Amino acid sequence: xxxxxxxxxxxxxxxxxxxxxxxxxxxxxxxxxxxxxxxxxxxxxxxxxxxxxxxxxxxxxxxxxxxxxxxxxxxxxxxxxxxxxxxxxxxxxxxxxxxxxxxxxxxxxxxxxxxxxxxxxxxxxxxxxxxxxxxxxxxxxxxxxxxxxxxxxxxxxxxxxxxxxxxxxxxxxxxxxxxxxxxxxxxxxxxxxxxxxxxxxxxxxxxxxxxxxxxxxxxxxxxxxxxxxxxxxxxxxxxxxxxxxxxxxxxxxxxxxxxxxxxxxxxxxxxxxxxxxxxxxxxxxxxxxxxxxxxxxxxxxxxxxxxxxxxxxxxxxxxxxxxxxxxxxxxxxxxxxxxxxxxxxxxxxxxxxxxxxxxxxxxxxxxxxxxxxxxxxxxxxxxxxxxxxxxxxxxxxxxx
Ligand code: FEO
Numbered sequence: 001x002x003x004x005x006x007x008x009x010x011x012x013x014x015x016x017x018x019x020x021x022x023x024x025x026x027x028x029x030x031x032x033x034x035x036x037x038x039x040x041x042x043x044x045x046x047x048x049x050x051x052x053x054x055x056x057x058x059x060x061x062x063x064x065x066x067x068x069x070x071x072x073x074x075x076x077x078x079x080x081x082x083x084x085x086x087x088x089x090x091x092x093x094x095x096x097x098x099x100x101x102x103x104x105x106x107x108x109x110x111x112x113x114x115x116x117x118x119x120x121x122x123x124x125x126x127x128x129x130x131x132x133x134x135x136x137x138x139x140x141x142x143x144x145x146x147x148x149x150x151x152x153x154x155x156x157x158x159x160x161x162x163x164x165x166x167x168x169x170x171x172x173x174x175x176x177x178x179x180x181x182x183x184x185x186x187x188x189x190x191x192x193x194x195x196x197x198x199x200x201x202x203x204x205x206x207x208x209x210x211x212x213x214x215x216x217x218x219x220x221x222x223x224x225x226x227x228x229x230x231x232x233x234x235x236x237x238x239x240x241x242x243x244x245x246x247x248x249x250x251x252x253x254x255x256x257x258x259x260x261x262x263x264x265x266x267x268x269x270x271x272x273x274x275x276x277x278x279x280x281x282x283x284x285x286x287x288x289x290x291x292x293x294x295x296x297x298x299x300x301x302x303x304x305x306x307x308x309x310x311x312x313x314x315x316x317x318x319x320x321x322x323x324x325x326x327x328x329x330x331x332x333x334x335x336x337x338x339x340x341x342x343x344x345x346x347x348x349x350x351x352x353x354x355x356x357x358x359x360x361x362x363x364x365x366x367x368x369x370x371x372x373x374x375x376x377x378x379x380x381x382x383x384x385x386x387x388x389x390x391x392x393x394x395x396x397x398x399x400x
Contacts, residue, residue: 005064007042008178010223010231011160013137015042017050017065018227019058022174027086029328030198031293034191035174038086039227041164042066043157046135047076050100051155051164052227056089063097072098077132079139080105080123081166083112083151087227095121104132106143109151128153142217144168144210146203161222168210169239170226171195180230180239190299191229192239196246197302198295202333207247211240249335251305253282253399255392258297259310260289260319265344265379266310272385273308273342276392282306282399289321294328301329305399307339307364308391313351318343318358322351326358338398339364340391342374349375367394 007015018039024032038054040062048070054062066072075098080088083105091113095103105113107125114120126132128143137159144152148167155164171191177183200207214221224232224239232239255277261267267288274284285300301307307329311322318326341355352373359366368374374391376384 004068005061007065007069010041010225010233011162013044014157014160014162014225015044015065015069016040016178016225016231017042017062017069019054019061020174021055021058027172030172030295032172034172034187036172036228037174037178039170039225039229039231040087041225042069042075043134043137044070045137047133048074049077049079049134049139050075050094050098051079052081052087052166053078053090053094055086056093059090059093062090062094076101077134078103079155079164080109080113081153081155081164082149082227083109083116084149084167085116087166088113088116092117092120106141106151106153108145109153112149112151126153142214145206147206147210148199148203156219158219161220163219163221163224165224165226167199167227169224169232169243170228171230173229175230178230180232181234183230188230192242193246193302194295194299195228196243197298197332201246201298201302202331204247204249204335207243211244211247246302251336251399252303253396254285254300254304255282255306255308255395255399256285256287256297256300256304257308257310258287258289258292258322258325259343260312260321261310262312262314262319265376266312266342268380268385269342269344269374269376269388270310272380272388273392276389277396280393280396282396289319289325294325297325298329298332301332301334301337305336305338306395307334307337307359308395309339309341309355309359311341311343311351311355313343313345313349316348316350318351318354322355323358326355326362330358330362334362337362337364338367338395340367340373340395342388342391344376344378344380346378349377367391367398
């Protein structure tokens with residue numbers, strides 16, 4: 001093992017012992033421009049308990065951080081809140097090295113871990129609401145099925161009023177500052193929103209249900225410890241309220257204009273729309289798809305009211321980057337959007353219609369039917385640009 005790593009104290013009895021991944025820039029198709037962390041936590045109860053592990057290549061960081069507090073072989077119990085490999089990838093190696101007395105996961109987690117590791121460790125299933133005595137402290141398990149995997153659960157440590165929230169309330173952010181209150185609000189807001197938009201958005205109704213359930217359980221929560229990014233120890237209500245707000249997907253006056261262009265014609269249309277959106281009192285977000293990543297488009301969609309899609313036609317198809325982003329957004333199931341498609345073409349011009357079909361498949365409420373969509377053969381005339389301005393005005397009237 002190389003350079004030793006230090007654990008970070010959260011309370012007298014709980015330590016962060018995870019790993020920092022400074023270099024990752026693509027997390028299964030999500031751009032992680034600030035890297036990420038794989039958080040794991042050590043609870044120094046009578047029965048010493050490790051909550052989650054880390055992605056397989058980072059196991060030495062995890063074991064080194066644990067060793068900065070205790071002998072890793074003193075760990076009695078391991079809880080796996082989520083079987084996705086960024087949190088369970090090193091579980092077999094950790095179990096082999098630590099030899100805990102028991103490993104716990106949700107019922108679905110037991111099945112998922114078995115399907116991942118085949119010859120993996122014996123795992124004891126726990127149920128929603130079940131408690132686990134650690135001797136002088138107690139864990140309570142809260143199943144969070146489909147938030148965002150079938151196996152997902154959270155663990156609540158009552159004595160510290162601490163929620164190990166697995167992917168929930170997390171973000172991809174590698175930093176020396178491991179507490180949210182040490183980081184700039186603008187960074188937290190963007191990265192937390194990006195995480196929600198790209199991971200949790202399709203499950204928004206379940207997020208609302210979970211927040212209601214947690215409220216009904218009346219669990220005091222002083223600290224939220226997610227599996228990615230900083231821990232929340234002050235103003236925990238801020239991130240919880242953000243989730244409540246994002247889950248409702250209430251549209252606002254932001255108009256997301258995504259487009260690509262071959263010879264600048266669709267770009268001219270996009271900019272005419274954006275300027276008119278601004279003039280009409282809405283807020284345009286213009287994203288050219290060869291410089292904007294699909295996961296950043298998803299983040300902008302989160303609190304927007306409209307999605308306008310500009311595409312040229314190439315080889316009888318909408319432009320590939322446009323197809324990519326629409327396909328990605330469709331899976332995220334954004335709700336309550338109005339929208340339209342527009343674009344230029346040379347001769348056949350199928351691209352705009354195909355984009356409209358995708359918007360319909362996404363349940364976007366189109367403001368134009370297909371014949372009313374704005375298309376420009378080759379370079380847009382002033383008349384076409386006026387139509388673009390008219391579209392912007394119509395969209396903003398609908399959002400007001
Ligand atoms: Fe961070 Fe769903 O794994």
